[in-house]
Amino acid sequence: xxxxxxxxxxxxxxxxxxxxxxxxxxxxxxxxxxxxxxxxxxxxxxxxxxxxxxxxxxxxxxxxxxxxxxxxxxxxxxxxxxxxxxxxxxxxxxxxxxxxxxxxxxxxxxxxxxxxxxxxxxxxxxxxxxxxxxxxxxxxxxxxxxxxxxxxxxxxxxxxxxxxxxxxxxxxxxxxxxxxxxxxxxxxxxxxxxxxxxxxxxxxxxxxxxxxxxxxxxxxxxxxxxxxxxxxxxxxxxxxxxxxxxxxxxxxxxxxxxxxxxxxxxxxxxxxxxxxxxxxxxxxxxxxxxxxxxxxxxxxxxxxxxxxxxxxxxxxxxxxxxxxxxxxxxxxxxxxxxxxxxxxxxxxxxxxxxxxxxxxxxxxxxxxxxxxxxxxxx
Amino acid sequence: xxxxxxxxxxxxxxxxxxxxxxxxxxxxxxxxxxxxxxxxxxxxxxxxxxxxxxxxxxxxxxxxxxxxxxxxxxxxxxxxxxxxxxxxxxxxxxxxxxxxxxxxxxxxxxxxxxxxxxxxxxxxxxxxxxxxxxxxxxxxxxxxxxxxxxxxxxxxxxxxxxxxxxxxxxxxxxxxxxxxxxxxxxxxxxxxxxxxxxxxxxxxxxxxxxxxxxxxxxxxxxxxxxxxxxxxxxxxxxxxxxxxxxxxxxxxxxxxxxxxxxxxxxxxxxxxxxxxxxxxxxxxxxxx
Numbered sequence: 001x002x003x004x005x006x007x008x009x010x011x012x013x014x015x016x017x018x019x020x021x022x023x024x025x026x027x028x029x030x031x032x033x034x035x036x037x038x039x040x041x042x043x044x045x046x047x048x049x050x051x052x053x054x055x056x057x058x059x060x061x062x063x064x065x066x067x068x069x070x071x072x073x074x075x076x077x078x079x080x081x082x083x084x085x086x087x088x089x090x091x092x093x094x095x096x097x098x099x100x101x102x103x104x105x106x107x108x109x110x111x112x113x114x115x116x117x118x119x120x121x122x123x124x125x126x127x128x129x130x131x132x133x134x135x136x137x138x139x140x141x142x143x144x145x146x147x148x149x150x151x152x153x154x155x156x157x158x159x160x161x162x163x164x165x166x167x168x169x170x171x172x173x174x175x176x177x178x179x180x181x182x183x184x185x186x187x188x189x190x191x192x193x194x195x196x197x198x199x200x201x202x203x204x205x206x207x208x209x210x211x212x213x214x215x216x217x218x219x220x221x222x223x224x225x226x227x228x229x230x231x232x233x234x235x236x237x238x239x240x241x242x243x244x245x246x247x248x249x250x251x252x253x254x255x256x257x258x259x260x261x262x263x264x265x266x267x268x269x270x271x272x273x274x275x276x277x278x279x280x281x282x283x284x285x286x287x288x289x290x291x292x293x294x295x296x297x298x299x300x301x302x303x304x305x306x307x308x309x310x311x312x313x314x315x316x317x318x319x320x321x322x323x324x325x326x327x328x329x330x331x332x333x334x335x336x337x338x339x340x341x342x343x344x345x346x347x348x349x350x351x352x353x354x355x356x357x358x359x360x361x362x363x364x365x366x367x368x369x370x371x372x373x374x375x376x377x378x
Numbered sequence: 379x380x381x382x383x384x385x386x387x388x389x390x391x392x393x394x395x396x397x398x399x400x401x402x403x404x405x406x407x408x409x410x411x412x413x414x415x416x417x418x419x420x421x422x423x424x425x426x427x428x429x430x431x432x433x434x435x436x437x438x439x440x441x442x443x444x445x446x447x448x449x450x451x452x453x454x455x456x457x458x459x460x461x462x463x464x465x466x467x468x469x470x471x472x473x474x475x476x477x478x479x480x481x482x483x484x485x486x487x488x489x490x491x492x493x494x495x496x497x498x499x500x501x502x503x504x505x506x507x508x509x510x511x512x513x514x515x516x517x518x519x520x521x522x523x524x525x526x527x528x529x530x531x532x533x534x535x536x537x538x539x540x541x542x543x544x545x546x547x548x549x550x551x552x553x554x555x556x557x558x559x560x561x562x563x564x565x566x567x568x569x570x571x572x573x574x575x576x577x578x579x580x581x582x583x584x585x586x587x588x589x590x591x592x593x594x595x596x597x598x599x600x601x602x603x604x605x606x607x608x609x610x611x612x613x614x615x616x617x618x619x620x621x622x623x624x625x626x627x628x629x630x631x632x633x634x635x636x637x638x639x640x641x642x643x644x645x646x647x648x649x650x651x652x653x654x655x656x657x658x659x660x661x662x663x664x665x666x
């Protein structure tokens with residue numbers, strides 16, 4: 001889960017990392033709580049907010065109302081702005097970059113730093129890779145002093161003690177809350193010490209069971225502040241915890257594996273068709289999940305044909321056939337359904353589908369051709 | 379021969395008494411896999427499909443010689459179970475669980491590296507050396523003994539390609555699923571290296587997908603170190619950037635994660651590119 005800036009900063013502050021004083025603004029009325037001058041920052045889960053005009057400085061209370069209303073009415077990179085973080089401006093002497101993340105090539109936590117932070121850090125780091133410092137960390141140990149000493153040297157910081165505290169608190173968050181990404185950019189050097197001016201934090205969804213209260217609180221906040229309009233299948237899929245990606249075409253796709261699901265999309269595309277969605281049920285799919293997934297995908301009114309791509313490994317084809325047959329029994333069929341089925345217990349599943357009048361194939365290629373042909377009949 | 383597992387591999391199974399574990403244990407045993415022991419805390423002294431069950435891995439290895447372990451332990455208990463295997467000195471561990479927290483995976487892989495245990499997975503169907511040994515959940519009827527090595531991120535895609543090859547009479551030496559990511563124990567590159575060294579494997583099929591940059595490392599290995607021919611299929615050519623396509627690792631973040639950049643890298647490395655599964659046996663015939 002990618003946290004919104006104010007959520008990330010709250011997490012940092014709770015553990016003792018200095019952040020600018022700030023208040024959340026969700027309506028014009030909230031402007032009364034703001035001290036001026038202030039920096040207004042749109043709370044949306046995307047980068048490049050500054051360049052997109054979603055961060056604005058306001059000097060006096062007099063011109064606050066128009067800026068606040070403008071920002072709250074804006075849509076930035078597809079996200080309607082629902083909340084602003086109003087922060088006290090900080091006297092910045094230098095801007096640095098600091099990030100703690102999981103390096104997926106080395107299978108290790110990685111502490112990364114650059115001696116000049118800010119919006120152009122990626123570009124600058126590419127131009128001067130020798131100034132980008134990388135320290136691989138032992139996930140089972142504490143941060144070593146040598147790591148911080150070396151970091152302080154790269155960042156040209158005299159007060160390595162303040163940096164030690166800062167970095168060990170980041171490490172604490174990383175381990176305590178199962179963060180997979182903590183980026184402080186910029187990390188400001190101020191007369192009062194180090195301050196996290198902006199923060200991006202990603203928590204590991206797979207570890208949600210270890211932090212149930214925290215995750216549900218963060219998620220509820222995000223849902224409240226998510227102004228995007230979702231399609232009906234997206235809403236239904238989210239409620240049922242089904243992986244659903246809308247793709248804009250008219251051939252619905254359901255698969256029981258991610259790899260064959262993506263292969264099916266590519267083959268539909270090569271055959272001249274346009275997939276309406278990607279939907280993968282996972283290796284633990286059964287009749288209930290099949291049934292629920294059908295309801296989600298068929299709720300898309302753009303659909304002309306549905307291709308179900310099944311290759312039974314862990315999943316049992318007799319169970320999935322049962323889910324399909326039950327769906328057909330309960331619903332007046334609105335779109336033609338083509339099923340590719342093979343693998344575990346397909347010898348039972350295929351006759352069940354044929355008896356229900358479903359168009360079935362054992363080879364993927366034949367099923368894709370059939371689905372695209374049906375779509376082109378329209 | 380084959381790679382990683384062979385007909386004489388002695389196997390330990392963690393979580394063999396659960397629903398999935400029990401079902402898969404019976405299938406592996408019937409296939410001919412030599413199952414030496416099972417481990418489920420609290421069920422020591424019992425038997426599952428005639429296999430003796432122990433309370434701990436340490437007890438199991440004190441009575442039986444074990445070359446490889448497979449874990450059907452659910453994600454939230456997977457770290458403890460994996461560390462038990464690693465600390466018992468077993469050299470190869472297959473981690474099937476999906477959804478293990480990343481910090482746990484990092485801890486497992488660090489211990490494994492220090493102790494010299496190869497970890498396959500997590501979120502993997504395991505592997506099969508057709509006709510010799512099955513250490514995982516591959517539907518065995520789709521595979522045939524032979525000389526094609528397959529390495530795949532996706533389980534389902536390796537079934538699909540195995541099935542098409544088998545229908546065309548092209549058997550496989552070993553079919554390895556490295557897992558759905560985004561963190562992997564054995565990488566595609568590591569498995570390619572084993573296939574290159576295996577006298578029984580004559581040609582290798584690499585099955586990849588959008589997300590991450592493993593295929594770029596694989597391409598580098600193919601380019602500089604492989605003499606055997608490689609056919610590569612990268613799925614997700616039409617996937618949109620930023621959307622998660624099922625696997626935790628299948629999300630396009632950055633240019634290198636796209637299918638097209640991977641296909642280009644593999645092509646430049648000398649691999650033959652297939653656009654779909656049915657093209658693979660045709661390309662193989664052209665090579666002969």
